[in-house]
Amino acid sequence: MVMGAATLPHIYRSVDIDRFPKPPRNEAQRPEALAVTARVATIPVVLISAAALIRDCLARCLAAPDLNYTLHGYASVDEWHPADLAVPMTILLCATGDRATERAICDDIAKLKAKAPASRIIVLSDAEDAVLVRRAVEQGAQGFVGMTFNLDMAAAAIRLVQAGERFVPVTSLLAAQAAPMPASDKGALCQALTQRQIDVIDRLRRGESNKIIAYKLDMSESTVKIHIRNIMRKIKARNRTEVAILTKDLFD
Known part of the structure; x- marks a missing residue:
């Protein structure tokens, strides 16, 4: 209420x-x-x-x-x-x-x-x-x-x-x-992120650990960590929770 x-x-x-x-x-x-x-x-x-x-x-x-x-x-x-x-x-x-x-x-x-x-x-x-x-x-x-x-x-x-x-x-x-994310902002965010980074975000938003993400996307766990660090830097997030929140509109 x-x-x-x-x-x-x-x-x-x-x-x-x-x-x-x-x-x-x-x-x-x-x-x-x-x-x-x-x-x-x-x-x-x-x-x-x-x-x-x-x-x-x-x-x-x-x-x-x-x-x-x-x-x-x-x-x-x-x-x-x-x-x-x-x-x-x-x-x-x-x-x-x-x-x-x-x-x-x-x-x-x-x-x-x-x-x-x-x-x-x-x-x-x-x-x-x-x-x-x-x-x-x-x-x-x-x-x-x-x-x-x-x-x-x-x-x-x-x-x-x-x-x-x-x-x-x-x-x-x-x-x-x-005030959802404008289409232009979504486009800019998509352009700033690589497809692999978007794939990592998709798995991260499901609550999966780095180990599971690595297995699902066929990459090493250290590569997953690098992707997440780069994602956080690009979207100005400080942790995984903020990544999930700030990228919500990308998957709606």
Whole structure:
């Protein structure tokens, strides 16, 4: 489900903990009752950001009574371990700038999915380019929240993702869908790549290893590696995932 940032808060509101029934007074002191109340009153969210100020500010903002999130902040993906929290996680993956956002999308989402396959990931970034938003979704993120959002909009987007839906800014989605690679660009890319390199890309996009590609195309594994390096240089990709993403339109 995709909704525009401007309309989302009017439909999905932050949960109001006062609507949950409170235990009777004589029961409220029991450990079991306190545990249940704690589970209802707070919603754990993991925030991964290299910027301590962003972590601290978001933790305080999202802990407000009308939002009732509990934020667990980490400086990097490697620092976080799923065992730290025993419930399915919603993860805010924060990055600032195009380069850091690309790195988060192309590398960190895969790491998070490997650590916690059931986690739901929301990219939080000031780089709201339509291509980056589309890449984030293709890599497995369930949401993308731009830093042009206000706190209520961001909280509503988190709620939506936690409910099992997807959220991306509708303007970014429409821009990405309306702007496929122009035919002239496809032609230029095809001219820049040799037929053998296109064959390698085709196998790579199927998820095959270098060894399998070498076998299927009847070449040595070292030749496959050379082809991939040259392909990455020509299309300005930094890894195999980016090669697959940037050449998607060639095989549509």
